[in-house]
Amino acid sequence: MTEKVALREVGMRDGLQSLAPIITTEQKNAWCAAEFAAGVREIEVTSFVPAKLLPMFADAEDVVRHALSLPGLKVSALIPNLRGAERGVALGVKEVAHVLSVSEGHNQNNVRRSTQDSIDDLKRVIELRDSLEPGRRINVIAGLATVFGCTIEGDVDEKRVLKIAGKVLALKPDALMLADTVGYGNPAAIRRVFREVLDMAGSIPVAAHFHNTRGLGLANLLAALEVGVRGFDASLGGLGGCPWAPGATGNIVMEDTAFMLEAMGFDTGIDLDRLIEVRRMVEGFMPGITFHGDLPKAGIPKNYARRLAA
Amino acid sequence: MTEKVALREVGMRDGLQSLAPIITTEQKNAWCAAEFAAGVREIEVTSFVPAKLLPMFADAEDVVRHALSLPGLKVSALIPNLRGAERGVALGVKEVAHVLSVSEGHNQNNVRRSTQDSIDDLKRVIELRDSLEPGRRINVIAGLATVFGCTIEGDVDEKRVLKIAGKVLALKPDALMLADTVGYGNPAAIRRVFREVLDMAGSIPVAAHFHNTRGLGLANLLAALEVGVRGFDASLGGLGGCPWAPGATGNIVMEDTAFMLEAMGFDTGIDLDRLIEVRRMVEGFMPGITFHGDLPKAGIPKNYARRLAA
Numbered sequence: 001m002t003e004k005v006a007l008r009e010v011g012m013r014d015g016l017q018s019l020a021p022i023i024t025t026e027q028k029n030a031w032c033a034a035e036f037a038a039g040v041r042e043i044e045v046t047s048f049v050p051a052k053l054l055p056m057f058a059d060a061e062d063v064v065r066h067a068l069s070l071p072g073l074k075v076s077a078l079i080p081n082l083r084g085a086e087r088g089v090a091l092g093v094k095e096v097a098h099v100l101s102v103s104e105g106h107n108q109n110n111v112r113r114s115t116q117d118s119i120d121d122l123k124r125v126i127e128l129r130d131s132l133e134p135g136r137r138i139n140v141i142a143g144l145a146t147v148f149g150c151t152i153e154g155d156v157d158e159k160r161v162l163k164i165a166g167k168v169l170a171l172k173p174d175a176l177m178l179a180d181t182v183g184y185g186n187p188a189a190i191r192r193v194f195r196e197v198l199d200m201a202g203s204i205p206v207a208a209h210f211h212n213t214r215g216l217g218l219a220n221l222l223a224a225l226e227v228g229v230r231g232f233d234a235s236l237g238g239l240g241g242c243p244w245a246p247g248a249t250g251n252i253v254m255e256d257t258a259f260m261l262e263a264m265g266f267d268t269g270i271d272l273d274r275l276i277e278v279r280r281m282v283e284g285f286m287p288g289i290t291f292h293g294d295l296p297k298a299g300i301p302k303n304y305a306r307r308l309a310a
Numbered sequence: 311m312t313e314k315v316a317l318r319e320v321g322m323r324d325g326l327q328s329l330a331p332i333i334t335t336e337q338k339n340a341w342c343a344a345e346f347a348a349g350v351r352e353i354e355v356t357s358f359v360p361a362k363l364l365p366m367f368a369d370a371e372d373v374v375r376h377a378l379s380l381p382g383l384k385v386s387a388l389i390p391n392l393r394g395a396e397r398g399v400a401l402g403v404k405e406v407a408h409v410l411s412v413s414e415g416h417n418q419n420n421v422r423r424s425t426q427d428s429i430d431d432l433k434r435v436i437e438l439r440d441s442l443e444p445g446r447r448i449n450v451i452a453g454l455a456t457v458f459g460c461t462i463e464g465d466v467d468e469k470r471v472l473k474i475a476g477k478v479l480a481l482k483p484d485a486l487m488l489a490d491t492v493g494y495g496n497p498a499a500i501r502r503v504f505r506e507v508l509d510m511a512g513s514i515p516v517a518a519h520f521h522n523t524r525g526l527g528l529a530n531l532l533a534a535l536e537v538g539v540r541g542f543d544a545s546l547g548g549l550g551g552c553p554w555a556p557g558a559t560g561n562i563v564m565e566d567t568a569f570m571l572e573a574m575g576f577d578t579g580i581d582l583d584r585l586i587e588v589r590r591m592v593e594g595f596m597p598g599i600t601f602h603g604d605l606p607k608a609g610i611p612k613n614y615a616r617r618l619a620a
Contacts, residue, residue, distance in 0.1 A: 154612035183604075184611040186573035187532050214611070215566035215604035218529040222497050226536075249604050256525035263496035294493075294525035294559050301494040301524070302464035 002267040006231045007258060008042040008207070009035055011282075012063070013078050014251055015239025016056050017047060019289075025059040027285045029066040032073075034281060035236065038274035040254075042074040043067065044097060044233075048084035064091045076141070080111065085125045089138060097177070098122050099143035102164050103150035106181070110145075119167055126171050142173035143209065147193060149184025158193060165197050175205045175231070180220065183213020183249075187223035195227045207231035210252050212238055212292070217252035218260055225261075232257065236279055237291030253293035255279060263304065272300055312577040316541045317568060318352040318517070319345055321592075322373070323388050324561055325549025326366050327357060329599075335369040337595045339376040342383075344591060345546065348584035350564075352384040353377065354407060354543075358394035374401045386451070390421065395435045399448060407487070408432050409453035412474050413460035416491070420455075429477055436481050452483035453519065457503060459494025468503060475507050485515045485541070490530065493523020493559075497533035505537045517541035520562045522548055522602070527562035528570055535571075542567065546589055547601030563603035565589060573614065582610055 012028060023031075032043055045067045051058035060077070067075040068091070076095040079085045088096045100118035101107035107115045122142055129140050146153075147161050161178075169176060178197060180190070190208075198206050208224045210217045210232070221232055234257045240250025258270040276296050283291050322338060333341075342355055355377045361368035370387070377385040378401070386405040389395045398406045410428035411417035417425045432452055439450050456463075457471050471488075479486060488507060490500070500518075508516050518534045520527050520542070531542055544567045550560025568580040586606050593601050 149611055149613040151612060156613075182611075183608060184613055186570055188574040213604060213608045214569060215563065216528060216570050218526055219532045219570060222529045222532055249608070253525065259524060260496055260526050260529060264498035294523060298493060298523045298559070301459055301492075302461060303459040303466075303494055 002265065004230065005225070005261050005266045005268050006042060006207075007040065007254065007261075007268050007270065008044060008076065008231065008233050009040050009235065009254060010044045010209070010233045010251060011235030011237065011239040011254070013044040013047050014233075015235045015237075017054055018241070019056055021056045021058065022289075023285045025062050028059070028063050031236075031278065031282050031285070032063070032067050033070060034278040035275070036070045036073050038278050039268070039270040040275075041072060041269060042076060042095075044076040044078060047078040047080070048087045049078075049080050060087075061091060064093055068092055079125065081121055082124045082128060085128050085138075085140075089128065089132065089136065092136070093138060095139040095141060095174075096125065097141040097143055098125050099145050099179070101145040101150070101181070102161050103146040103153045103156050105152035106146045106150045109152060115164065119164070119171075122168065122173070123171050126173060139174035141175045141177050141207070142168045142171070143177040143179055144168065145179045145181040147178045147185075148180040148189055149182060151182045161193060162196055162200070166200060169201055169204060173204065175207055176201055177207045177209055177233070179209035180211055181209075183211040183216070185210065185220050186216060187219050190220050190223040191227050194224050194229055198228050205231060207233070209233040211241060212249045212252050213241065215249075218256060221252060221257065221260075234258075236282055238293055239289070239291070249292055253295075255293045255295045259295045259300070272304075312575065314540065315535070315571050315576045315578050316352060317350065317564065317571075317578050317580065318354060318386065318541065318543045319350050319545065319564060320354045320519070320543045320561060321545030321547065321549040321564070323354040323357050324543075325545045325547075327364055328551070329366055331366045331368065332599075333595045335372050338369070338373050341546075341588065341592050341595070342373070342377050343380060344588040345585070346380045346383050348588050349578070349580040350585075351382060351579060352386060352405075354386040354388060357388040357390075358397045359388075359390050370397075371401060374398075374403055378402055389435065391431055392434045392438060395438050395448075395450075399438065399442065399446065402446070403448060405449040405451060405484075406435070407451040407453055408435050409455050409489070411455040411460070411491070412471050413456040413463045413466050415462035416456045416460045419462060425474065429474070429481075432478065432483070433481050436483060449484035451485045451487050451517070452478045452481070453487040453489055454478065455489045455491040457488045457495075458490040458499055459492065461492045471503060472506055472510070476510060479511055479514060483514065485517055486511055487517045487519055487543070489519035490521055491519075493521040493526070495520065495530050496526060497529050500530050500533040501537050504534050504539055508538050515541060517543070519543040521551060522559045522562050523551065525559075528566060531562060531567065531570075544568075546592055548603055549599070549601070559602055563605075565603045565605045569605045569610070582614075586610075
């Protein structure tokens with residue numbers, strides 16, 4: 001009776017999006033296949049943005065096609081708008097993630113439109129989903145960014161978070177995802193906001209996307225876990241943020257996250273030894289890029305297997 | 311009505327103990343004074359081990375004398391045995407920390423005697439404390455190491471932890487400190503063990519000493535905080551472990567820890583801006599040594615002050 005926690009790998013998208021095309025399509029596919037083999041069952045493999053904006057994702061179609069060949073992998077892609085969702089549907093992805101910022105300033109900066117315009121855009125994506133025949137049905141993850149603060153606006157009013165979460169939930173996404181995009185969150189705020197939003201969401205799952213910008217990533221995850229969240233984004237080596245800028249840490253580290261959850265007795269489905277091998281391989285693909293995380297350096301504790309068996 | 315959490319700086323001892331004497335007495339004193347000025351009120355400034363074993367602490371007397379000149383600072387020192395406690399008393403320290411390992415193998419390795427012999431040694435230290443006239447009274451912190459696992463023995467039986475905690479509590483130390491010496495702990499184990507030990511300890515405070523070896527330091531702190539622990543060790547820049555070995559992370563990082571607690575609304579008494587200045591200064595003293603922590607790199611969030619005022 002082990003409780004499951006789902007970890008969604010976002011390094012292939014969030015980790016790579018700020019980089020020039022430094023790894024090949026074959027390397028991306030090897031990463032995806034190896035992490036799938038290590039037990040990860042949900043991977044955001046690419047972003048359907050125009051290649052001229054993010055050349056790293058010019059191979060989106062090839063990467064998706066390869067990922068769809070892995071049986072049982074939930075292949076996810078970030079979409080900036082309805083056009084991106086249509087590309088996803090045409091390819092047969094199982095899941096698209098649409099993200100809008102609760103902070104008006106951040107949304108304007110990021111996608112050059114108001115938060116309300118982005119909500120309307122999400123509505124069109126969900127209408128597309130509902131128009132598909134059952135066999136081609138996709139899941140739509142509705143992501144809310146800057147939920148715990150914003151580098152442009154500073155504080156983000158929690159009442160505004162709840163109001164936007166309510167509007168988005170009313171559209172009936174398949175999941176809601178709250179993101180601490182810039183690492184401003186702390187366990188107290190996270191507990192408070194997730195508790196409210198989980199209560200509003202009813203049967204719609206609520207997941208979390210945390211960055212480790214100020215070292216609080218796993219403490220924040222623990223806080224969300226405690227109020228009932230069972231789905232988290234993480235990235236191999238904590239890729240994300242801006243890996244070229246020394247000190248800018250990215251997403252929470254998949255390796256450390258999986259270790260913590262497994263050591264606590266949750267079932268992530270992930271084989272830590274194999275996951276660490278995937279990290280070594282992907283590190284080899286990207287010389288010069290900093291990979292974060294402490295488990296891979298310190299090693300799996302001697303008491304790990306026994307604790308699992310107990 | 312802000313709740314207080316006490317952070318004890320251990321970097322001057324745990325951080326330096328594995329190093330050759332690379333910083334001068336004057337630099338240590340500058341560190342101590344600056345961190346006191348940043349609001350830290352309890353600092354383990356040295357270790358009373360023979361200088362031939364740890365040459366870094368040959369200046370223990372000078373460092374203690376300087377620290378005692380800072381009004382309101384609780385000057386703490388690690389002692390290996392009764393002889394160390396006597397040196398502390400002679401100098402006028404306010405607090406000595408005596409540490410024994412719950413793991414028999416670790417205790418043998420560390421101090422070449424059985425855990426029971428170390429408990430007997432602690433008893434003599436406490437008898438010394440009780441023999442002092444009221445004006446010279448010292449506090450004795452009884453530290454238990456390897457509470458959550460051991461690199462030599464692997465698992466450490468929680469029943470053994472409770473039994474040894476009980477024996478030690480019966481000696482009436484001024485505080486009990488449970489340490490995850492090798493970073494094997496996880497939030498579930500920490501919650502479970504601290505809950506039991508807090509219940510046993512009654513009015514004797516129970517503090518925690520965590521290492522960030524596998525990245526779980528702050529999540530573990532959060533777990534202990536939630537069951538009622540209000541005193542934690544931390545070190546500037548996460549110094550500790552073995553700073554010469556790449557990848558061996560040390561104690562939890564004082565900067566990130568203070569940030570998390572303050573952001574959550576706890577009062578640590580620490581001014582984060584000044585603390586970050588102390589870090590920059592001490593980093594300057596030790597070129598080549600890796601300083602950990604993400605807050606100093608990412609900066610204090612824009613919404614920080616406002617959250618405190620709220």
